[in-house]
Amino acid sequence: MALAEIVRFQDVYEADLAAAFLADRGIDVDVTERFQTTVDPLMQRALGLRLMAPSDQVEAARDLLARAARGEFADDQNDDDLPAADPTTRTVGRGLALILAATGAFWGNSLPRRLRPVHWIGVVLILAIGGVSIIAALAA
Structure with a gap:
């Protein structure tokens, strides 16, 4: 099965967070270039980190990430409650x-x-x- 790029991140933590979010929702996701960017952090900006998924799951993954960016999965707890x-x-x-x-x-x-x-x-x-x-x- 061929892998396709879902999205590209500049920060390893954002990429890992998005990968965990997608994996929790049943998307088989892989973070590429992790080794190069963690060995030399300056490479994060140059290469970026790609989230890869099987071709048939790419659109669902992009839709989930877009919905998360809009705040659809946010809960009702405010920071004022902390x-x-x-x-x-x-x-x-x-x-x-x-x-x-x-x-x-x-x-x-x-x-x-x-x-x-x-x-x-x-x-x-x-x-x-x-x-x-x-x-x-x-x-x-």
Whole structure:
């Protein structure tokens, strides 16, 4: 049985999501060029990823994808129904991100040689600000 192209995607995640959607609805689908695009992500833009299906299922697959793009398969749940993020968690996460950003780029055995005294002052200030923000978030 000959395979024909259903659609072409530029992103491997979109292609996999569409393939899972079509497979759930009984369409035999295959994502091509997955190996090349995951080994070298720049190839995603150059090659694209094709969804392939047997020739007799191509029109049904295109129809399903068009209906999904129009939102026909969306449910009634709104994003407003989802629980809000805890502000304490967000503040602690920002503090940890500051600490990792300050030290992560220079981690390793060359840390003392790469940082001059001015850099060390900046690292200490960032660590202090991050620590204060974490303590303030935990105290609130």
